[in-house]
Amino acid sequence: MKTNAIRTLCGLALLSVALYAPSVLAQQVEEKSTTTTTTTKTTNNSGTITQFGTDSFMVKSTTSPNPVTYTYTETTTYVDEAGNPIAMEMVKAGVPVTVFFSQQGDKMVATKVVVKKSTPIPPRG
Numbered sequence: 001m002k003t004n005a006i007r008t009l010c011g012l013a014l015l016s017v018a019l020y021a022p023s024v025l026a027q028q029v030e031e032k033s034t035t036t037t038t039t040t041k042t043t044n045n046s047g048t049i050t051q052f053g054t055d056s057f058m059v060k061s062t063t064s065p066n067p068v069t070y071t072y073t074e075t076t077t078y079v080d081e082a083g084n085p086i087a088m089e090m091v092k093a094g095v096p097v098t099v100f101f102s103q104q105g106d107k108m109v110a111t112k113v114v115v116k117k118s119t120p121i122p123p124r125g
Contacts, residue, residue, distance in 0.1 A: 046098045046116075052091060057110075059099055070099055070110040077112045090115055 045068060047061030058067040078086050091097065091113055100112040 043102075044098055044100045047096070049091065049093050049095050049097055052093055057091070059097060068108065070101055070108050072110045072113075076110045079112065079114055081114060081116055086115060 045059060045061055047059040047064075047068075049057055050060045050067050051058040056069055056071045058069050060067045078088050078091055080086050096116040098114040098116065099110050100114070101108045101110045103109075
């Protein structure tokens with residue numbers, strides 16, 4: 001009788017540990033979730049291209065004493081004032097433009113370049 005009572009007590013103890021252990025272990029696991037929000041503000045600047053390179057170009061505006069450097073990517077679009085797509089080769093030094101760009105870290109990345117019609121200078125005489 002004494003052996004059956006001990007076996008029963010041991011069985012109940014093991015059963016209660018088996019039922020209680022998963023809830024204790026589950027409480028020790030923490031879920032850590034991190035959310036990162038990136039805000040991109042698109043702005044624009046007008047001026048004349050002073051230099052056009054393989055991955056960037058410089059624009060001199062009337063509001064800034066120094067030219068501003070913009071990088072461009074495969075997704076940068078080039079359009080005329082009516083919004084019609086134009087070839088990137090049309091964008092070169094001396095061409096008036098409006099550059100739409102976003103700040104990405106310390107770089108200003110051009111998203112759209114609007115090429116304006118240049119106004120011809122009338123001959124003197």
